[in-house]
Amino acid sequence: MEIEELLSRYANGERNFAAINLSEAQLSGVNLSGANLSKANLSIANLSRANLSRTDLSYAKLNVARLSGADLSQANLNHAILNVCNLILANLGDAELVEATLIRAELIRAEFSRANLTGANLNNANLREARLRQSNLSRANLSSADLRGASLIAANLEGANLQGTDLSRADLSSANVTNAEFKQANLSFCNLSGANLSGTNLRWVDLRGANLRWADLSDAKLSGANLTGADLTNANLYNASLVHADLREARLMYADWTEANLSGANLTGAKLHSVSRFGLKTEGIICEWLDLSPDGDRTQIRRLTPEDVRKFFHQTLPTIQIIIDAPLDHESHIVLANAYHKIAQKYSPLSQPPTIKVGHRRTMLTFAMANDNQLFCAAFAAILPFLDSEETQKNIVRYLQMLLADNPNILQAKEQKRIKKTSEVLIADLSKKFQIKLMKPGLNIPKRLKFFQAPTQTVLCNSSDQTLPVYNHPNFGKHWAKSSNIVDPDEFTSVKSVKYTLPESSILSNFVKNFPHS
Template sequence: MTIEELLEKYATGVLDFSGANFAETNLSGIKLTGINFSDANFSVANMSGIHLIDSDLSYAKLNVARLSGATLAGSILNNCSFNVANLMRADMSRTQMRQASFIRAELIRTDFSRADMCEANLNSADLREATLQQANLRHANLSDANLRGANLREANLEIANLSGSNVTAADLSGANLRDAEMRQTNLCMANLSGADLSGANLRWADLRGANLIWADLSGAKLSGANLQGADLTNANLSNTSLVHANLTQAKLIKVEWMGAELTGATLTGAKLYATSRFGLKIEGIKCEWVDLSPTGDRTIIQNFSEDELKDFFNATPPTIRIVIDLPLEYEANFVIAGTYYQISQEYRGLIQPPSVESGSRKTAFTFRVDSDEALLATAFMAILPFKDANTTQKIIYNIVDMIRQEAINTKNAKLSSLAKRLMSLLDEAINKLKIIKQTKKNLEVAAKLDFAKAPTQIILTNSSAQSLTVYDNPNFGKRLVNRTTTDSDQDPANDTEYNIPSINMILEFIENFYVINP
C-alpha cells in the first residue's frame, strides 16, 4: 500500500489498516488519530515526526524504522518490534508497550513517562537522558542498556534486569527496584533517594557517589560493590550482604543495618554518626578511622588499632531500663501501653515499644535506642507515665548541664560539641513534652494507677556495655506493711535533695563512645 492510498482511505473514514505493509515507505510528518495498524509492517520506514496518537500498533514491526520526533502518545504498542529503530526525542508517553522489543534501539531523550513497558526487551538500547518517570518496567530487560542521565523517578523496575547497564547520573528517586538484577551495573552518581532496592542483586555494582538517602536496601546483595563516597543517610541495610564492599568515606549516618554482613568490607573514613554498631558480621573488616561528627565534617575522628576496631564494631545496643517496684497487672499494662503509644506519636524516639519483664514483685521496661547520644533525651520521655518523672527529668537536665560545665572548665572542644548536641536533643524532648501534656489525656489516666505511683529505678546502658543509674527512688524495694497514705503518696520530686551521678561517673559513661579525650 502506498502513502497516497493510505491517506485517501483515511480521508473517507477508514481506520482499519491491520496487517498492511509499509516497509521502507516514507510516512514522515503525517497525522493520523485512532487508526488501527495492528500487525502492520513498518520495517525501515521513515516515520520521522509522524503523529499516531491513540492508535493501535499491536504486534507491528518497526525494525530499523526512523521515528525521531514522532508522537505516539496514548497508543497501544503491545508486542511491537522496534529493534535498531531510531526514536530519538519521540513522544511515547502513556503508551502501552507490554512485551515490546527495543533491542539496540536509539531512544535518546525519548519520553516514556507513565508508559506501560512491562516485560519489554530493551537490551543494549540507548536511553540516554530519556524520560521514564512513573513508567512500568516490571520484569523488563534493560541489560547492557545506556540510561545515563535518564529520568526514572518513581518508575516500577521490580524484577527488572539491568545487569551491565550504564545508569550513571540517572534519577531513580522513589523508584521500585525490588528484586531487580543489577550485577555490575554502573550507578555512579545516580540518585536513588527513597528507592526500594530490597532484595536487589547489586553484586559488583558501581555506586560511587550515589545518593541512597532513605533507600531500602534490606536483604540486598552488594558483595563487591563500590560505594565509595555514597550517601546512605537513613538507609535501611538490614540483613544486607556487603561482603568485600568498598564503603570508603561513605555516609552511613543514622543507618539501620542490623544483621548486615560486612565480612572483608572496607569502611575507612565512613561517616557513622548515630549509627548502631551491633548485630553486624565484621570478620576481616578493614577500617583505619571513621568520622563520628553529626554532619560528617571530620570534627570527631576515631582512629583504630586492630583490637579497638573489633571492640568498636561489636557494640551492645544502647538501652534505657525502667524498673518499677510493682508487678504489672492487666489494667496497668493496657493503660501504660496506650500512654506510650500516644507519646510516640509526638516523640518518634519511642516509636518502638519496650520489651517487658514482669515478675511477682517488680516489672522492667527496656527501651532500645539508636545511639548513645539519644539515651538521655529518650529517658527523659520514657519516664513520663510515672510519678518519678519530675525528679528523673530534673536529674537528666542536671547531668547534661554538668557535662556542659565540665567542657567549659576543661576547655575540651569535643566534650563541648557533645554537650551542645545533648542539650539540643533534650530541648527537643522538652518541647515535645509540652505538646504531649496539652493534648494527650492518657497521661491523666496513667497517673491514677498505683503502678505508675510505684518507686522506680532508671538505668542507662551505652553501646560499650557501661551502665549509669540515673535515678533510684529511695523507697525502691522498701515497701512497708503499714505505710500510711501520706508516706506512700510522698512525691520524691518535692525533696530538696536527690542523688545525682558524680561527674566522674558521667564522664566514664560517655568517654569511650564520644571520643572526648584530647
C-alpha cells in the same frame, strides 16, 4: 497495496489496514493517526516524522524501520518487533509496548513518559537521555542498555533486568526498583533519591557519587558495590548486605542500617553523624577515620585504630531498665502510657515506648536508647511517673558530679570532656529547657494507684553490655514478706527518702570509658 492507494483510502475515512505489507515503504511525514496496522509488515520502512498517534501497531514488524521524530503517542505497540529500529526523538508518551521487542533500538532522547513497557525487551538499546517518567518497565529486559542521562522519575522497574546497564547520571528519583537485577551496572552519579530499592540486587554495582537520600535499600544486596562519595543521608539500609562494599567518604548521616552486614567493608572517611552503631556485623571492617560532624564538613574528625574500630561499631543497644516492685494492673497501664506520651512530647529520646514485662510480683520497663550519651538524661526523665523519681534523679546528678571531679587517674581528658557535656545536657536541657521536674504534676498520676508508689530499681546498660545500678530502694522486695497480721497484703511499705550508697568512682569511670565518642 501502493502507498498512494493507502493514503487515498485513509483520506476517505478507512482505518483498517491490518496485516498490510509496507516493507521498505517511503512513508516519511505521513498521517496515519488512529489507523489499524496490527500485524503489518513495516520492516525497513521510512516513517520518520510520521503521525502514528493512537495507531494500532500491535504485533507489527518494524525491524530496522526509521521512525525518528515520529509521533507514536498513545499508540498500541504491544508485542511489536522494533529491533534495530530508529526512534531517535520519537514521541511514545502513553504508548502501550507490553512485551514489545526493541533489541538494539536507537531511542536517543525519545519520549516514553507514562508508557507501558511491561516485559519489553530493550537489550542493548540506546536510551541515552530518553524520558521515561512514570513509565512501567516492570519485568523489562534492559540488560546492557545505554540509559546515560535518562529520566526515569517515578518509573516502575520492579523485577526488571538491568544487568550491565549504563545508568550513569540517570534520574530514578522516587522510582520503584524493587527486586530488580543490577549486577555490574553503572549507576555512578545517578539520582536515586526516594527510590524503592528494597531487595534489589546491586552486587558489584558502580554507585560512586550516587544520590540515595531517603532511598529504601532494606534487604538490598550491595556486596562489593562501589559507594564512594555516595549520599545515603536518611536512607533505609535495614538488613542490607554491604559485605566488602566501598563506602569511603559516603554520606550516611541519619541512615538506618540496623542488622546490616558490613563485614569487610571500607568506611574510611564516611560521614556518620547521628547513625546508630548497634546491631551491625562488622568483622574485618576497614576504617582509618570518620567524619562525625553534623554537616559532614570534616569539623569533627575521628581517627581510629583497629581496636578503636572494634569498640566504635558495637552490637549492644544501650538501655534503661526501671523495675517496679509491683505487677502492672490495667488502670495503671493506661495512666503509665499517657504519662510517657506527655514526657515524649518534651523529651524526644523517649518517643519510643518502652517494652513492658509484667510478672506476678514485678514489672520491668526497658527503654532502648540511640546512643550511650542519652542514658543518664533519659533515665532522669523516664523515672518521673514514680514516687522514687526524686531520689533517682538526685543519684544521677551525684553520679555526674563524681565523674566531673578532677581525678586524672580515673578519667582521661577526652572522657572528662564527654561526661561534662552529658552533665550540661542533663541540667540545661532537662531541668531548664524542658523543666522536667515541673512536668510531674501534669502527668496526673492518681495517688490511689499504688503501682506508682512501689519501690523501684533503675539500671543502665551501655553499648559494651556493662550495667550500672542508678537507684535501688532499700525496701525493694520486702513488702512481700510482711507478717500475717497485715489486713491488706497489697499495702506497700511507704517509700521514704533514704540515703543510697553510691558506687566507687572506678565503677563509674569503667562504665563511661567505653562510651562512643561523639
